[in-house]
Amino acid sequence: MPRVTIQAEPGALEVDPARTAVVMIDMQRDFLEPGGFGETLGNDVSLLAKAIDPSAALLAGARKLGMLVVHTREGHRPDLADAPPAKLERGAPSKRIGDHGPMGRILIRGEKGHDIIAALAPIAGEPVIDKPGKGSFCATDLELILNQRGIENIVLTGITTDVCVHTTMREANDRGFECVMLEDCCGATDHGNHLAAIKMIKMQGGVFGAVSNSAALVAQLP
Numbered sequence: 001m002p003r004v005t006i007q008a009e010p011g012a013l014e015v016d017p018a019r020t021a022v023v024m025i026d027m028q029r030d031f032l033e034p035g036g037f038g039e040t041l042g043n044d045v046s047l048l049a050k051a052i053d054p055s056a057a058l059l060a061g062a063r064k065l066g067m068l069v070v071h072t073r074e075g076h077r078p079d080l081a082d083a084p085p086a087k088l089e090r091g092a093p094s095k096r097i098g099d100h101g102p103m104g105r106i107l108i109r110g111e112k113g114h115d116i117i118a119a120l121a122p123i124a125g126e127p128v129i130d131k132p133g134k135g136s137f138c139a140t141d142l143e144l145i146l147n148q149r150g151i152e153n154i155v156l157t158g159i160t161t162d163v164c165v166h167t168t169m170r171e172a173n174d175r176g177f178e179c180v181m182l183e184d185c186c187g188a189t190d191h192g193n194h195l196a197a198i199k200m201i202k203m204q205g206g207v208f209g210a211v212s213n214s215a216a217l218v219a220q221l222p
Helices: 052-065 142-148 161-174 191-206 214-218
Strands: 004-006 013-015 020-025 068-074 128-131 153-159 178-187 210-212
Touching: 013 178, 020 052, 020 161, 052 068, 052 153, 052 178, 052 214, 068 142, 068 161, 128 142, 153 161, 161 178, 161 191, 178 191, 178 214, 191 210
Parallel strands: 020 068, 020 153, 068 128, 153 178, 178 210
Antiparallel strands: 004 013
8 A cells, every 4th residue: 555645734744554543532422412421521512523524534534445443432340440539539520420421320331421422433343442541552452453453653533632632642652653633633622722732742843743634634545
């Protein structure tokens, strides 16, 4: 498969699609839909919905080419054995992880709210990583899966730009993966944080990655 050049900032990125994975982070009902955990935190979930259509277009292009697509879901075991007090007791939401909400127990694996939204649902053969933290590499087998497929580059999408996407990008950079984040396929509940997260990636010549958009990538897929 020929290498392609993705126009990005602070500089273009040349990748081999066969060695490039799309990692779609936490596009879950609890975060994106009204009544979910995100809304109980006081978040404006409508700001996240803008990432859905560009992400769907990206998925279609990546699947047509046979690229590896990996989905992640943040959530915990029903007994909360993997949820430390430092996470459970943080902040002052009206409901906490494990409480009953409109879509079942909040951020609990197997519950309706924990699942990925229908518009971006995984298809057969696409790994789904259940992670207990913000980063997608923490306490998961993501790195093993990527290495098994010979992945060198990661295309990062999902929510939120400033938390789980950023954390995963930093983790990936430390592990030697070259990353590009697609800004229109990501979202944050505070637009200022979204912009700041993008700026932080591009500083110092791309301190831990690059930033592009879905149209720039899809246009280059053979």
